[in-house]
Amino acid sequence: MIRPALLAALVSLMATVAQAETVEIPGPEGPLQGELLLPEGAAQSGVVIVPGSGPIDRDGRFSTGRGALTYRLLAEALAGEGVASLRIDKRGLFGSKAAIADPEAVTIEAYGEDVAGWAAALSSRLGQECVWLAGHSEGGLVSLATASAGAPHVCGLVLLAAPGRRLSVILREQLARQPQARAYHEEMERILSTLERGERVDIDSLSPALRQPWRDSIQGFLINLFSKDPVALAQAYPGPVLVIQGGRDVQITEVDAKALAQAAPGAKLRLFARMTHMLKDDVEGAPYATYEDPDLPLTEGLARSIARFISQTRPLDR
Numbered sequence: 001m002i003r004p005a006l007l008a009a010l011v012s013l014m015a016t017v018a019q020a021e022t023v024e025i026p027g028p029e030g031p032l033q034g035e036l037l038l039p040e041g042a043a044q045s046g047v048v049i050v051p052g053s054g055p056i057d058r059d060g061r062f063s064t065g066r067g068a069l070t071y072r073l074l075a076e077a078l079a080g081e082g083v084a085s086l087r088i089d090k091r092g093l094f095g096s097k098a099a100i101a102d103p104e105a106v107t108i109e110a111y112g113e114d115v116a117g118w119a120a121a122l123s124s125r126l127g128q129e130c131v132w133l134a135g136h137s138e139g140g141l142v143s144l145a146t147a148s149a150g151a152p153h154v155c156g157l158v159l160l161a162a163p164g165r166r167l168s169v170i171l172r173e174q175l176a177r178q179p180q181a182r183a184y185h186e187e188m189e190r191i192l193s194t195l196e197r198g199e200r201v202d203i204d205s206l207s208p209a210l211r212q213p214w215r216d217s218i219q220g221f222l223i224n225l226f227s228k229d230p231v232a233l234a235q236a237y238p239g240p241v242l243v244i245q246g247g248r249d250v251q252i253t254e255v256d257a258k259a260l261a262q263a264a265p266g267a268k269l270r271l272f273a274r275m276t277h278m279l280k281d282d283v284e285g286a287p288y289a290t291y292e293d294p295d296l297p298l299t300e301g302l303a304r305s306i307a308r309f310i311s312q313t314r315p316l317d318r
Contacts, residue, residue, distance in 0.1 A: 018079040025121050027091055027099030032114055034058055034088035034095070036125065037075045043084035045132065045310045046122045047158070049074060050088070050115055052137030055103070057094040058087040068278045069294040070136070077303030083310065086122045088114070104217045107224040111142045116151035123153040130155035130315050134306065137161050137252065137277065144233040155315035156240035156266070158306055161249055161277050164256030168192050168226040174251060184210060195222050234263035239316030241267040242309045246275025246299070248282035268309065275299040
């Protein structure tokens with residue numbers, strides 16, 4: 001049996017035959033930056049990997065320097081399947097830091113504008129009419145919003161552990177499972193309900209422990225985020241959609257995946273029984289290993305399933 005660290009090293013070695021290149025496109029105030037990975041030989045298709053929530057970089061590393069490197073591993077695995085990829089830094093963060101002064105002054109629509117620009121850039125680079133969006137977690141919501149708004153150069157969607165319900169509903173479930181949050185249950189319900197109404201919360205009225213996570217600078221984004229209905233967005237998008245979900249995901253569940261698959265007219269659903277939110281198989285007795293260990297490989301068959309779906313699916317007619 002191949003050890004996970006050795007398997008990850010073999011994937012990285014395989015990726016050395018691919019061509020990596022830092023690329024930039026215009027952002028609102030300065031350039032947006034990402035990394036293009038071309039497979040050996042001609043690319044069969046192209047994918048923009050849209051990252052999840054928070055300060056996470058193009059590789060899947062957080063601002064703390066820790067991370068599972070999920071996006072880099074996905075790009076390398078797709079290259080092995082003949083698929084080019086472009087993984088990106090969000091506006092205001094990491095290589096895209098100059099794109100906007102305040103990385104919290106964003107909306108799902110703003111992220112969507114950036115993703116549409118990346119899709120156009122990758123499409124042009126590959127000489128193909130369109131490319132695919134592979135959105136992970138919150139990036140799945142961004143991808144849905146981008147595609148349902150009619151962004152050009154988008155062949156279809158791959159939704160990886162993407163929400164199928166409003167994020168405020170999912171957040172309530174996540175908080176209910178955290179023992180340390182129980183003491184603040186009523187207060188957090190007031191916060192969530194207020195933001196859902198499109199209103200801001202008075203920070204001075206909150207317990208000191210809650211003032212940083214619900215700080216005023218992030219509330220505008222949360223109001224915008226909570227207003228988005230993934231099912232409605234999926235229903236509005238007529239193109240092909242692959243919904244991928246893990247059975248060991250404690251953040252997004254099969255309830256969300258099935259809601260998306262039922263809503264999107266052109267959707268297919270693929271479930272991986274042992275996969276966590278980080279697109280890696282769960283490690284028994286180590287619940288956070290897949291969030292932190294870059295040596296753990298992606299779930300077996302994940303990249304192959306994506307590449308097969310892309311190669312066998314007709315893109316949305318334009």
